[in-house]
Amino acid sequence: MKERYVWIVIALYTLIQLIYVAFFPLPFISDSSNYLQFAKQAVDENTYYPNPSSIYSKWLVAPVYINYVVGLLRISSNSSIILYFNILLNLLQLFLVYRLTEKLYNSTAAWISVLGYIFYLNNLGLVLMNHTEFMFGIFILGSINFYFSSPLIRNYLLCGLFAGLAIGIRPTGFALLFAYGALYLYDLIFKKYEHKKIGLIMMGVVTYVLIMGCLSLQNINKFEYTSTTGPANLIMSAYPKSTGVYDSRFTETDSLYKTKKTYFERNEYLMNKSIQYIKEDPLRWISLIPRKIYSTFIFDGWTINKLINREKWDLNYLIKGDRKIKESFKAEPIQVQLGFWVLNFWQYIIYGLIMTLFFYKLIFFKKWVHNKSEILFILFIVIGVSLSILSSVGNARYKYNFVIAAIILISPLLHKVALALVDRLWSKEMISKSPIS
Numbered sequence: 001m002k003e004r005y006v007w008i009v010i011a012l013y014t015l016i017q018l019i020y021v022a023f024f025p026l027p028f029i030s031d032s033s034n035y036l037q038f039a040k041q042a043v044d045e046n047t048y049y050p051n052p053s054s055i056y057s058k059w060l061v062a063p064v065y066i067n068y069v070v071g072l073l074r075i076s077s078n079s080s081i082i083l084y085f086n087i088l089l090n091l092l093q094l095f096l097v098y099r100l101t102e103k104l105y106n107s108t109a110a111w112i113s114v115l116g117y118i119f120y121l122n123n124l125g126l127v128l129m130n131h132t133e134f135m136f137g138i139f140i141l142g143s144i145n146f147y148f149s150s151p152l153i154r155n156y157l158l159c160g161l162f163a164g165l166a167i168g169i170r171p172t173g174f175a176l177l178f179a180y181g182a183l184y185l186y187d188l189i190f191k192k193y194e195h196k197k198i199g200l201i202m203m204g205v206v207t208y209v210l211i212m213g214c215l216s217l218q219n220i221n222k223f224e225y226t227s228t229t230g231p232a233n234l235i236m237s238a239y240p241k242s243t244g245v246y247d248s249r250f251t252e253t254d255s256l257y258k259t260k261k262t263y264f265e266r267n268e269y270l271m272n273k274s275i276q277y278i279k280e281d282p283l284r285w286i287s288l289i290p291r292k293i294y295s296t297f298i299f300d301g302w303t304i305n306k307l308i309n310r311e312k313w314d315l316n317y318l319i320k321g322d323r324k325i326k327e328s329f330k331a332e333p334i335q336v337q338l339g340f341w342v343l344n345f346w347q348y349i350i351y352g353l354i355m356t357l358f359f360y361k362l363i364f365f366k367k368w369v370h371n372k373s374e375i376l377f378i379l380f381i382v383i384g385v386s387l388s389i390l391s392s393v394g395n396a397r398y399k400y401n402f403v404i405a406a407i408i409l410i411s412p413l414l415h416k417v418a419l420a421l422v423d424r425l426w427s428k429e430m431i432s433k434s435p436i437s
Contacts, residue, residue: 035066176380257270296394299316
């Protein structure tokens with residue numbers, strides 16, 4: 001019976017996505033626009049990404065995802081096709097959340113995780129953007145699914161291939177490989193030898209790297225298999241005037257940087273400058289870590305503005321904005337303002353619950369972590385967040401895929417919270433109906 005209601009929620013969720021995409025799309029801006037332009041250039045040059053002219057870009061980004069967009073644009077030149085396929089990607093990631101939660105725990109916890117995923121509104125807003133998060137999450141969760149599947153050669157190769165494809169979208173995909181490696185070393189301590197498993201996983205990863213690297217070599221004479229944005233991200237926190245959040249002042253003002261023509265020349269220059277700045281004042285660079293953590297975790301509703309059909313309004317922007325910005329918000333129609341506050345309130349309640357239960361599980365590790373699967377998820381989250389914080393700046397968006405992994409981990413706790421709330425409400429109702437009362 002309860003499953004039927006969840007299916008009704010999923011159907012409504014799909015319908016809501018279709019309505020947003022069909023009637024309330026917004027123009028692509030920022031990264032969404034950049035990814036579309038990179039894909040269009042590859043289509044115009046009748047090739048794949050990285051295309052020959054891409055060497056003159058500031059960087060290469062997410063070759064797996066950009067080639068996916070290239071494929072969509074070959075089907076239809078209308079960029080709205082990306083949004084419709086986002087619905088499929090969102091539902092596929094939702095299915096993987098269900099599948100993995102069921103493997104780790106049981107079907108009840110799996111359905112709870114489905115509701116947690118749907119109620120986490122960033123997933124809905126992300127459908128209206130041309131971003132890499134859905135596809136990255138699908139390959140990460142797909143890899144983990146194969147890791148815990150039947151001990152077949154095929155499954156371990158696919159586990160590695162999916163991990164490689166995730167790295168082909170974001171270098172933080174290496175966090176999953178490090179987690180696999182950590183579990184392998186853990187097994188060695190207890191004389192459980194998984195040489196074949198880890199070897200096949202690495203073969204799967206190398207297969208992707210060789211294929212993408214050789215395709216890149218053919219087009220731009222460079223062996224590239226993932227994003228090359230690392231130096232550009234690092235300089236934003238290494239730069240002496242940096243604040244730990246997005247800051248493009250160095251690349252906008254440095255005259256020598258502007259003389260560089262190709263992405264690899266720019267990257268070499270940015271990496272050398274980053275290392276120089278960090279060596280000159282390592283304590284300043286380290287001191288930015290708390291600010292990065294704060295900026296990453298305090299704010300979360302980074303897609304809510306899409307759900308009120310606006311580009312600029314998010315809670316962080318409004319709170320930090322000056323008087324002019326606040327007055328501009330007050331000039332918005334009342335339904336926009338109301339939608340903004342209601343959706344943000346809901347989002348932060350759900351986000352706060354997810355993070356509270358996740359840290360509760362970490363603190364009481366021995367009580368709530370019972371198997372290797374949970375340890376793998378925790379390793380992926382901790383290593384991934386650490387890599388993101390150290391190599392870049394603080395940004396609420398950067399933790400998205402780790403929050404999705406956390407939803408899987410906390411589903412049994414969510415179930416207990418839900419049962420406690422139902423029992424409490426039921427008890428109050430019974431007391432109010434009691435003849436004695």
